[in-house]
Amino acid sequence: MSYTVIAEGIRKSFGAQVVLDGVDLALDRGSVFGLLGPNGAGKTTLVRILATLMRPDSGRATVAGHDLLTDPVGVKGAISLTGQYAAVDDVLTGRENLEMMAGLLHLGRRAARARAAELLAEFDLTDARDRRVRTYSGGMRRRLDLAASMIRRPELLFLDEPTTGLDPRSREQLWGTVRHLAAQDVTILLTTQYLEEADQLADTVGMLTAGRIVARGTPDELKSSLGTEIVRLRFPDARAYQSALAALAPSAGGTGFTIEAADDGALRIDIPTDGSSARLRDLLDLLVATGGSTAAGSPRVSTHRPSLDDVFLALTGTADTAGATPAPRSATRSELAR
Amino acid sequence: MSSLTYDIVDSRIMVGRCLRRSWRDPEAFFTALMLPIILMLLFVYVFGGALRDHGPYVDYVVPGLIVLCAGFGAGTTAVALATDLAGGIVDRFRSMPIRASAILLGQVAASLTRNLLATALVIGVGLGIGWRPTTSVWRWAGALGLIVLFILALSWLAAAVGLLAGGPEAANSFTFVLMFLPYVSTAFVPTDTMPSVLRGFAENQPFTPIIETMRGLWMGHTSTGASTAHEALIALAWTLGLLALSWPAATHLFRRTTTH
Incomplete structure (x- = not known):
């Protein structure tokens, strides 16, 4: 070399x-x-x-x-x-x-x-x-x-x-x-x-x-250090958000999901998954079963691959620094209907 | 090509760039050309009548106007250098395999050119409206030699000021100082009528011996009563002293401001 x-x-x-x-x-x-x-x-x-x-x-x-x-x-x-x-x-x-x-x-x-x-x-x-x-x-x-x-x-x-x-x-x-x-x-x-x-x-x-x-690394290496696919749930009301938070919390035990990030203000939870439809379905089923998703308060779901922003945030822990970056979301992100 | 040839090529390109920039700033260029003409006409025809004492005022005022215009020109140089430093162009030049001194040399050589042009204009207009100096080649050579030396020293001082100023606006105030200093000298009126404090300053500040040397060489007598040789010695001491200080100072400042 x-x-x-x-x-x-x-x-x-x-x-x-x-x-x-x-x-x-x-x-x-x-x-x-x-x-x-x-x-x-x-x-x-x-x-x-x-x-x-x-x-x-x-x-x-x-x-x-x-x-x-x-x-x-x-x-x-x-x-x-x-x-x-x-x-x-x-x-x-x-x-x-x-x-x-x-x-x-x-x-x-x-x-x-x-x-x-x-x-x-x-x-x-x-x-x-x-x-x-x-x-x-x-x-x-x-x-x-x-x-x-x-x-x-x-x-x-x-x-x-x-x-x-x-x-x-x-x-x-x-x-x-x-x-x-x-x-x-x-x-x-x-x-x-x-x-x-x-x-x-x-x-x-x-x-x-x-x-x-x-x-340091290739952009892909850095991104995959955060898991392959992030599922983002955005809740319409605080009640559904709190239910989901409780259901996914480590204390609920054995769900197999972890919370990457949760935002009380935006009522948003990010969960890393392997990106398979089976895992996504497990997650949605869990939400329905625990009151995180009801007919009246059903979350919007989107998945995206971690962007370098996410890596950067994870490494520095400061939202402030990446805030200077009006980063257009990467094209790998796909919006899903619920 | 040898490295000396390269240094010459680099400096020539830098001078060309600075001069091009001067010509292309129509406002500044117009001011620089009009200033000598307007001041000459103003002093000779508006004030000159009242100041007429020993012969035509134009015979008295030419050296003073040359110094005044050189002061204005030095301000231009300080601003030009400060502007370059504020932008990114100096960084680009310095990242290229050229001698850093060529950048400074370009500004100073361009300053010398601009100011000699203004000097030529003062002399030309003066001759046009009745200035009748000596016709001795040696006396002319002496006067012009002193002007070149003086402008060179002032240009290096301007470069140092431009480097210290930290911005074009601050550098501009230098023009202001240099434009007013000649008024408190023998440039436009003899010192006899000034209050004693001012007179002390006027007689001992560097512009006075420089002006008086030119006056003595061109007209045959100074306005202070001292001999031309005496004034010339003081004038040379001032200009050479200024040059010996400002040249290395500017070079040092350039290195310091651009490598921190």
Whole structure:
């Protein structure tokens, strides 16, 4: 296995505030790694350190074979950074931006012009090439930013919250572009607070909270750590809710079901199951038998596979952090009639 | 290509970028061009009549206007750098395999270009409305040399201020200070009529010897009565001192603000 990034024990504090508390990281060549975490988790700090913009307090890392601390110039030659705030010059036109960046990579004037034209076409910006970037839409700016990162195909591409602030259509479009880049054997380190985004793009996900990576694995591995299928019951009234809660409680004994989460306010109970219809039927029968489901107060039932949100919630135990994520529910979820 | 060639290419691209940004901000560009012209006409035709003492006022006022416009230009530089730092573009540049100093050098070289243009405008308009300085090439070379040195020192100071300011708005207040400092010097009126406290300040602040050196070189006599050589020595000490402080300070601040 060959790695594009190997980092060990990266620590960084600002004053008394510890931002990164010993982060280890290994990115396979050609993979997309999704670094997931709420605002303030340290994602951007980690990116800035690996992109040579900031020195860690301690720890070591190798990026594309270059030591981060002793050979930052070698690292710079192998990476491209696409920042949270699109790092392009909004007074210049799209074409001028790309030609400038190409010039700074020492392509030579003619080659710079040719490469800029190629990239403008590839990123669907040819029509807007002579307009100032200030007049671009958010999606166009991000595409230009990505194009600038691809002037010379980097070994490692940082995408720091690439779709923050984009409308859903531009986001889908940008995801397509990222997949296209990943297919060109570029290793991508993607940071995002949208779990859906990591689910869509990343081969491997690392969850960063309070300066530590608390979980890592493929999105599927992380999700299956919470059971295969979650049945969600939403009750029309408190009486039915309480009956069901009592029937499913461990003290009721021997039902074979456990409560993953219960919400008194929303009258909602989540129960993990194996996803079979037999188990679902057992559950519904149990509810009918115990007064959790009556003709007057019958719950609505839906099942869904655990999303990365659920994993994140389970790991961090803070609804607050995932609350920043207006995560669209994953497509695997299916609504069932009762 | 050698790494020195690359450094030159990088710096050239950075200067080009900064200048392009200057020309494309029509408001700022217009102000920068109109300021020397309007001030010249204002001082010579509105105030000049009342101030006329020893010969035409335009003969007196040209060096002062050059310094005033340089002060305004330095403010522009501080704002331009603070704006770059506030956006993400400096991070992108720094993540590329280019020398970080090229970024700063670009701003300073662009500042020098803009200010020399403003200086040329002051001189041109002055000559157009009857300014008759010396025709000695050496005296001209001396005056222009001092202007270049002064603008360079001021540009590095502006860069340091832009780095310290923490935002374009804060950097803008620097313009304000530099635009008013020349008024309390010998730029527009001799210090004789000022109250003693102000006079003490006006005679000893750095702009006065710089203005007086230009005046002495161009017109043959200073307004303070001191010799041109004496004023030139103080002027050089100030500008070289400022340059020796602001250049390394800006470089250090740049490294500090962009690597924390």
